[in-house]
Amino acid sequence: MDLISLSAVDLALAALLVIALAGVTVWARMGLGRSLVIAGVRTVIQLLLVGLILQTLFDHAQLGWVALMAVVMLAVAGYEVMARQQRRFVGLWGYGIGTATMFISAFAVTVLALTTMVGPTPWWEPQYAIPLLGMLLGNTMTGIALGLDRLTQTVWRERRTIEGRLAMGASWSEAVTTMRREAARSGLMPTINAMAAAGIVSLPGMMTGQILAGAPPVEAVKYQILIMFLITAGTGFGTLGAVWFASRRLFDTRERLRLDRLKAGRHT
Template sequence: MTDYIQLGYLDLLPAALLVIFNAGLSILMQLGLLRVLAVSVIRMVIQLSLIGLILTWLFDSANPVFILGIALVMLLLAGREAWARQDKKFSGIWGYGIGTGAMLMAASLATAVGLGSAIRPDPWYMPQYAIPMLGMILGNCLTGISLGLDTLTATALRERQAIESRLALGQPRLIALSGVTRQAMRTGMMPIINSMAATGIISLPGMMTGQILAGVEPMQAIQYQMLIMFLIFGGTGLGVITAVGLGILRLTDQRHRLRLDRLQ
């Protein structure tokens, strides 16, 4: 299985009609989703078209400087999205830096493990492997870190009196906030855990499906998907633990006081 069916833009029209049909239902049922749906579809088409042109150029050039530049842009944009998804944000550079720093460490490590241990492309920075792998890991890290930090700040605000009581009784800050920490980490990791539990029986992941449609042997596509899921979970878990840990240190000080004034 090596051949794949090539698509043209006209081939996308029947599938696009399903979106138009749903837009019509939104108008008919007065759901108020037409504008949001239209903006989302237009953004998707423009973004995918642009990234397609960029990746085509990147694959042809295979320049490590350009590849690292694209990876850095992806990371910075992911950090901004993680920051924007939090209801209560840390003030100052910490609001952006905690999530972005955790993603940089976790996604870079997971991508390096995948490229260096299993795939081993030559050269190691081949963009057709490095960029898609980094993108999948970053996307899941973004979700986990944003959920973890949002849960951390919201729970700390809600349980402020209980936390301050424990601190007043002499508990160290890490012990006093241990329950909040566990809840934030569990919330951040739960989406990828649920995704792994459903993969293969309830859902067929997009990467595996895309490889099969492109002509890759099913068992080979499954092995690639297993690799990616392991890397995603490893990166997401490490990113959530790092981000929540840094968040706990920022929410307290060395005198073991709760510092909710450091939130916006």
């Protein structure tokens, strides 16, 4: 491993670029300077903290600590999914649907990959488990958030269509098919695009990282392919599950459309 270590001066030089950008936006009265600086400071603090936590975790590799870390990551991702919904479900469902499906898909795929494909010993070795889970959760989160948001928006907008189909004797799932398809598509599109563009338009971050760290490119590529497929499966199953559960929740046992189970939108 011929990793070149970065000094504080190197980081400070990069930070100067961001400060320069902030200066320009202030000068041009674009009102972005403040948020740029705050976001930059957050990056430094959050990443340093995570670095420290990961270092500690790697030093004291115990299943309990790894599990705790995983649960915290899941809780935060679940909150992010909820916060990105314009019309979220009322009550615990708003948090529950996204978090539960994310848990099932991302954790299942991670554990499967660790035990059968990557195969570190022990299988929960934090050096592999945490980054893998992080990448899966991050992408699944985006997919589920996009899918749920699209579902609730289209159902809200097309409630007359749905009730028209119900009145014609359609079942709840027939009545909501087209909205469900659209939601699943919008949740999966970023992942499909990323797979299609990988290596040509963009060099995926993980592969770039491994190459920078001195890994042979072909090894890095193999890891990247594995990760891409895992991410696609995790995001895909997670999004489909979330969209299915959410659309079920929009109807009651008498198959009535229950928009009262959604909160009013933030921007109506």
